[in-house]
Amino acid sequence: MSVLVTGGAGYIGSHMVWELLDHGEDVVVLDNLTTGFDWAVPDRAKLVVGNVGNIDLVDKVIRDHDVEAVIHFAGSVVVPESMENPLKYYDNNTANSRNLLEAVVKNGIDKFIFSSTAAVYGEPLTTGPIREDAMLNPMSPYGSSKLMTEIMVRDTALVSNLRYVMLRYFNVAGCDPMQRTGQATKGATHLIKIACETALGRHPSMSIYGDDYDTPDGTCIRDFIHVSDLVNAHYAALNFLRQGGLKFTANCGYSKGYSVKQVVDAVKRISGNDFPVVYEDRRPGDIPSLTANAHRLMSRLSWKPAHDDLDKIISDALAWENALDSRRKSA
Structure with a gap:
């Protein structure tokens, strides 16, 4: 069986593909290559070029590649752009995620990991590292589009066999220490x-x-987390679900x-x-x-950063x- 990585030709997604391959996993990537690159997908992974919101295509990928779990990275991530073009973010981040979830549930996949963001919090009401139970009050369409997807994942799990982990990223930075992949998007705002x-x-x-x-x-x-630590946290999340974990939402940062x-x-x-x-x-x-207050991630998943x-x-x-x-x- 294989793991489907949406957006796996992009910056974080391509690091996830390498993390999975390094652990001996079979990987299939679905990416429309709008901001990703085909060269960023290793030969050992299978690349399907297409839109994650295409239910028929996702359905076919899941069946053709015997997918057991989905790690969902595909989306738009630039806060200022989302302020100027909110509908792009509600389409690419929210509507497409809705269609992906339909295909996932239709095919009986019970393991789903969602790439969310600290932008769901908005401006904290208290000082110090923010906890997962803080008020959710996004200040941009980017944050709102991600929060809407979190709600869809949660609600879908209530009426299906879906089990999930949602990881709220803070500021992702750095590159694979072995230089196998990295941030190559032109005009990147990191x-x-x-x-x-x-x-x-x-x-x-x-x-x-x-x-x-x-x-x-x-x-x-900002709380800056090395991209290799971030994707390792995703692998810990995948193992949590494989071991029967039901649901989990956590911050990804260094506190x-x-x-x-x-x-x-x-x-x-x-x-x-x-x-x-x-x-x-x-x-x-x-x-x-x-x-980030990253205590939940470190304690529940026994995760420790290496970088x-x-x-x-x-x-x-x-x-x-x-x-x-x-x-x-x-x-």
Whole structure:
């Protein structure tokens, strides 16, 4: 039997594929390649190009590849874009997930892992790392579209044999330490990727949006998790379901945060390039400070991060960007 990874040609999805393959799993990927790349899918995995919202196609993939579990990454993830084009996010993140769930239930699949986000919380009402039982009050269509899918998963499980894990990501960063895959999407908005690209001379400068937040240095604070730790948490979640677990929702982070300025300064130090930074106005939908209380993930799934170090995250990201730059130059 195999594991279906939707969005498996993208940044996080392709890391998940490698994590599964490293554990000897059979993997099939469904991706429309809008933001993903066929080269990011290893030869040992099977790639099907198509839309996760196409019920007939998903039904065929499940039957043809004897799928036993689904890990759902496919979706749009840019908060500012969601503010400008909310219907795109409700279509791609919510409506498509609804169709995927229909195909999953129709085929009797009982193991479903959903890639959610800390954006479902909105701005915390209390200080310190946020817990899973905090108020859910998203401040962007991106967060709302993900929360709607969480509700659909929960409600579907009540009337079917579906068992699920929903993992709320904080800020995913870094790349596979073995450089097998990484963030390659053009125009990606991830802070560490943009800073690394600027350090390597791909941009003349980079912007920091807002320096007047109520934080120690005025810039937003975020919990950055290494992508390899994130996908390892998904594998722990898959084993939880295989062992009979019923349902589980957890934060994925390190329970500590770094400011945007701290991250940019670290990239400058590690790269050796003191590149220009432009301070601009705040962006709609940005939250001043958001860090994870990750105790539930660590205790319930016996999960321990292996790359909990900002310098490690940045070093891996810089190494990947160097390799990607060389690949583009030789193409």
